Amino acid sequence: MDTPRPRPCGPARPDLRVLSQRVYRGPNVWSYDQAVHLVVDLGILEEYPTDLLPGFTERLVELLPGLERHTCSVGTAGGFIQRMQDGTWLGHVAEHVALQLQQEAGHDLRRGKTRSVRGKVGQYNVIVGYLDEAVALAACELAVRLVNDLVEHDEAFDFEAELATFLRFAQRQAFGPSTMAILEEAVSRDIPWQRLNRGSLVQLGQGVHAKRFRATMTSLTGALAVDIASDKDLTTQLLASAGLPVPRSELVRDVEGAAAAARRIGYPVVVKPLDGNHGRGVCLDLRDEQAVRESFPIAQEQSRRGSVMVESFVTGKDYRCLIIGGRMQAIAERVPAHVVGDGTHTVAELVDITNADPRRGVGHEKVLTKIKVDEAAVELVRSQGHAMDAVVPRGEMVKLALTANMSTGGISIDRTWDAHPDNVDVAEEAARLIGLDVAGIDFICPDITEPVRETGGAICEVNAAPGFRMHTHPTEGEPQFIAKPVVDLLFPPGAPSRVPIIAVTGTNGKTTTSRMISHIFKGLGRKVGMTSTDGVVIDERLVIKADASGPRSARMVLQNPRVDLAVMEVARGGIIREGLGYDRNDVAVVTNVAADHLGLKGIDTLEQLAAVKRVVVEAVPRSGYAVLNADDEHVRAMRRRCSGSVVWFSLKAPGSEERAMIDEHCRRGGRAVVLEETERGEMIVIRQGRRSMQLAFTHLLPSTFEGTARMNVANALAAAGAAFALGAPLQDIRQGLRTFTTSYYLSPGRMNLLTVAGRQIIVDYCHNAAGMRMLGDFAQRYADRQEERGAGGTVRRIGLVATAGDRRDDDMAELGAVAAEYFDTIVVRDDAHLRGRAPGEQAEHVARGIRQAQEAGRARCTDVEIVLDELQATDRALEIAEPGDLVVLCVDKHAQVMERLEQRTKVATPRGDNEQDGRAYDPDFVMDQAAQAETA
Template sequence: MTKSPSPSAPAAPDLRIVEQRVYRGPNIWNYEQAIHLVVDLGVLEDYPSNTLPGFTDRLIEWLPGLQNHVCSRGKAGGFIERLREGTWVGHISEHLALQLQNEASHDLRRGKTRAVRGTPGHYNVIYAYVDERVGLAAGELAVRMINAGVAADESFDFETELDDFLRLAQRTAFGPSTSAILEEAVARDIPFIRLNNASLVQLGQGVHAQRIRATMTSKTGALAVDIAGDKSLTNTLLSSAGLPVPLSDTVRTEDGAVMVAKSIGYPVVVKPLDGNHGRGVGINLRNEAEVRAHFPVAAEQSRRAIMVVESFITGNDYRCLIVGGKMQAIAERVPAHVIGDGNHTVQELVEITNADPRRGVGHEKVLTRIALTEGSEALVRNQGFAMDDVPPEGTMVKLALTGNMSTGGISVDRTFDAHPENVEIAEEAARLIGLDVAGIDFICPDISAPVRETGGAICEVNAAPGFRMHTHPTVGEPQYIAKPVVDLLFPPGTPSRVPIVAVTGTNGKTTTSRMIAHIMKGLGHQVGMTSTDGIVIDERLVKRADASGPKSARMVLQNPRVDFAVMEVARGGILREGLGYDRNDVAVVTNVSADHLGLRGIDTLEQLAAVKRVVVEAVPRNGFAVLNADDPNVRDMRRHCSGSIVYFSMQPPGSPERQFIDTRLRRGGRAVVLEPTDRGEMIVIKHGRRSMQLAWTHLLPSTFGGAARFNIANAMAAAGAAFAVDVPLHDIRQGLRTFATNYYLSPGRLNMLDVKGISVVVDYCHNPAGMRALGEFVDNYATQKEASVDNARISRIGVIGGTGDRRDDDLAELGAVAARYFDVIVVREDDNPRGRPRGESAEHVLRGINECIAAGEARTRHVDTVLAEVDAVRHAMVLANPGDLVIAAVDKHARVLAELEEMSNSAYAGSRADEERTGDPDLDPVELNEAAAVSAEEARSDYTDLEPETAEPEELLPQT
């Protein structure tokens, strides 16, 4: 669509980036990783591309590849049509960022641009990336290009900018060997995680993980690498096994090199004992003078100042690649050279050769540019030419003595030409050294003839050999050698992934995650779990922090003990970085209620549900989503799931929710439901026509005799997830029967303890929906307790507080809901007020309580405000009498439980220093406070609502 602008100011280079975000997994915009820029068009909001003279032609001149972009037209050239008809520069920056990455050999096509709702001139620009540093740099360069295209800028030199960008891409890119292995891994659906800025990569997840660094693998022995790095020792071992090797010895001095050379007989080779890539190698040295001249060159490349002097073997240079003891490829390496044409000088021939688009800097491309050095010029002189001489047509002028690709050499594939005896020798050499991946260097007249007859020999055995000469030979067919390497790490049929269960929702996700982890632990799994309390590996807390974000998920998947992962997924982490992994086998959504609204552009329940359904969209076709059928926003997520659905519902038979489920069951679906009986409610798992009784709700410890209705729902969700991963019914039942809400299995979630006759419950309730559920529990539990003690009246005392980053009305609603359930309320605040002045959050909670009292709807008869959390709990305990019920809805539950532990001690005085207190060492307040201080910054990194936002997504649509 063409816009008819009515500009209020002349066009100016006004485009700027307001915000950058990197999604490292499925996210609200796309199923895969993406870069998200928020850009401000400024006055360019009034200037679509067709109103900017010369703008389109300038972009095409800079990046001709834009002509291949289809855009919304579905055909090549579609984006150029959009440019000429008129489109906005936010959309243009998306295409430029993609094309710039394509210039760096990153094959990318996915992107979208959407206006930021409520902020004119601001746009969300989303595009794919391979390396996040390159992706971000592409977005920044795209903005500079647009501004320079709008108004000529003499300081902007596109060629220089592009060269700088490509050099960045080359520095951050994987080398050709690593890339080949990763491409094969991706083709087999093996996930990978880059562990550093170089080539250290983890393939697979958890207990199945293997690591590679270039072509060195987890199975490569350190001793074998050491042996291969010692050329003298390698020679000795191969010779002792009867394999053909040159005569050699090691020396430390120039005189020693001359002495060995005379003993062996000229010509000789002098090279560093611990060298690589052909650096410092001098070959065909024919006399003492040449040996002495080359010795300092070799010494400069040696770390240990030890040189090898060996007999010179005449012939061609062949590299045999051995993987897992079997020959996989052979390449003939031809040193860097030029061929005379009778018209150009040697210097000009080098320039012509380097102009080959296949040649680049270092390992950037399949061939390396030839670099002229003093050594290469000396070699040319030895062949009777100067650099400005014109060699006769057909004359080969060598520019290097060794055939390494890194010095500009070329390769010829000779995999199927090798004589079987030579193949056997190469394989035996790799086995002798002990390398799983080895490069065996042969020097012989012809690899197709037995080297024992032609006089050839093995001159080197290399650990971590490069693959480039085999995957991209200059002449011949490429060999797909990454396959046997991946076969070595993951034999066919070997798993590479651990099952991942992702749990999200407004309330109940932490308890549900713990229930699932407890069930799987009972089956013998070593479960890695993330939650708002930290990272737990095999029931051991390894990191105390809010760990419900993507960074924590990656930490779990990197742990070599984990064979099953349960991820609590928070809304904030999804908005900031995505999921942090590519997919989850099971997604559990407990509910969606009004919490965190008004933050990061999420203002409605529908938008919040769209964020949380990312875990459902990340379910593969063979996976499951466990959805709360009683919540319409959750129930509607079924339309976004590629896999199967397991519903759970607490509604009785005949209700609309149960009718919805019954319809699905008739089609073979799965569900977890409640069936009322004379003896109580029974949790039942249904699969098509099959109906399997699981457990009585009142016999599950976590439900407190059925009083905690929300834990019944959590147990049903956990049962659905376990059933989806084929856990036997008995083990699901046993897991739920043995899961209790004590501090050791479920810290901070409905932990009940007796403090001198007062029943105290510690919970993390912090929003109106959670308070409503907690209030219902208080009603049910107090009623049970009153009935058991001759109808005695039990006072209900609540300690409540709202989170400072919630809306004013949300805080007031929290207070109003609490006022309906508690006789006495003590209003507190979190330690972190989240940007509010101290006491402001409490004032809004208090306002809601007073409004409820004024409306005559409150049970509350007394309200106090004590801002400090521990002080508020102490105050509530002073107000309580034996037999009363105190509900402490707190933020730092460990600190509060430590205080309550002290109170239960008969010697408690309430005023002793923390270091003097006694009690459970796991609840030691000093240790807990120190740990909290250490991890505060880490906790903030996974909590996403602390920074002000400048722009938010306009819409949260299903990804396409």
């Protein structure tokens, strides 16, 4: 007995609905490669797996037979069909249908998965790999519509028509045959690539190694050479001056000049545009003046500059010689569009039969072009003694075009190994004379196997950016793999195509760690491209001021031709939104994982947050390194997902559980960066196997404030581990850390120390409880050290705190509770990003946490105020403080705050009192002096 079709309890149809879609453009939480992520809701269909839908599987396979080859989790062909027969849910079916639709469009893809959404009955995450994101999105849309239609047919939905529309769209989006051939060769060599527009402009390689090409025009193709090749008259003159065989020719601008030139040259002649292409406007074998006059406007219409060439008509076969890097790589005989009679069908019918060849398409979308029947074709057929509705005798060839271009429906026959050596020399010399790295030399001669100088043939044209499809997909003969020499030109064997990429992620400290790494390699003379929450920095120049910790900024850095090393700060949001902006990173640094941004985008637990951040670890190749914080359990667990080697860093002392793990790791030849106590202080030590190499005392690193800023000690360990993993010499790592300060220009908005009217000011960007604990610990250590030095009694600590509006209420309160443990007085402000909250709501939650800590007896804080505006809150914190106090300002717009502090300094201090060595007051000088005093 058949199971009834699903019927909802209402007027709506049973529907598989897409709730959201996202495009990952690099490694992501679901896949190592780019993918489309759909969240779908089955609704009532959750109760109807495929085995309860009569005829569903059979109808689907009838429409898409290719599904029979899908292995699915069974692992053998037909596995997916078996899964449907046994019963699987329609989200899983949509995944396979989307993959198969892309297969129908020529995209060889097998990557996909479907997983239920945690805690959401009937909702599924559908992950589908892709080669072209626009095609993938269209495939996903059509897949959902097809699945719904098979459940309950919609008369308005015609799958055959929809599939045809989809395939045409995919063909428009696809690269042409020439571009695709080069791209496939580059991918086979592990050369990264980016599509720079919706056309055929592609970048191969990264940064300083990047090369670009469009079709067969490359970064090495000279603009002057292209101009010369586009000017057929100049090309003919240059070739003739070198003694190469060319037809007699003249350049004319009007029909009278064309007729006169034809008389001088002698019939038959050719009339063609001076700077046309693809054979458009070329009129051949003109045998009288009337034919010349009629052909002139046809040629002139296709000439961009209005000039027309009249040249002698050379008889023979049409050959295209492909010259790459000065060497002949392929030769094809081009045969004009034609049909061959069979004694049964008319010419028109033969054209239709020929165009039905699946290899033929419109324009350059396929390896052959469909024959176009226009007035010129009809007239040509008539000149051969036939009509379009006439039956042609068996074996007789009827031409439908005079030119042998592939774009007009012609075919090609490979003749690479048939050409006479003299002809090869002539073609190579022609390419060298014009100056093209990739050139198509068009020969007209009776036989390419005989010397063209003896048989009377000639070079009729030199083409820049010649098409490859006649060579890669000849109609007859062996295909030639001509993309290899093109890629060899751009990337000679052994030449690098990638720049080293260091990815830094974590809840706290990633910006400072990224800056430390960049500073180290800048000292080595590298041109570093860096992304961070402050913007994109290219060779120490801020080129974009914005939160640039996402994949788009990463791609921007890798496109810059100056960059020879990239340091990417990778934020949680960017990974969730688009994945990484590249395919892999040589070094991944994970500083820590703490409660921040929880409750957003489906990330509710620390384990889920760690799964997002470990994407950078999963993107490490076998030859790469993951620099991991051994003191964080969630980071420690990431080692199991790393294909490369692990470099541990730890603040823990010898004898701890973490150090025991590191000792064992090093005994097996691993690497680590740790702290060792010596008589002179705490030493950073790099360990590799049984070797231990002393790097620097922590108290001598300016960024650590004599070792009191433990978070920057940890950041220095991570930066040293990353630099050492990339092969930086020990002395350069040491020098980089010794010269990296938290001055505003090296580390804006991160632990900037300055003095305002006798008050010590720290400007930082701290926005979560874990970061506040580290910052509070520093404030306590720093104040204690100031008191030990007799700075004038007890050093009060005043804090200015805030957090973003997208945090959970309890997370905001926790920030306030932690701040209450370390500061005497706290000013609470609103964050610049309210993110849907009412003004003052964030500040009230933070203040609530402070009051709760006070009530529980865990608070050092005795006074709390709420001042919502950041600059006004800054002013209030400074008003509360007295000379000798420590004021910690957690700010968003650090540039504006620093400007306000500078203004207050000028007001508080007369200009003459701040002159040193003849210099008037300079706020940067004060900041640097303060930093030097701390490390003296």
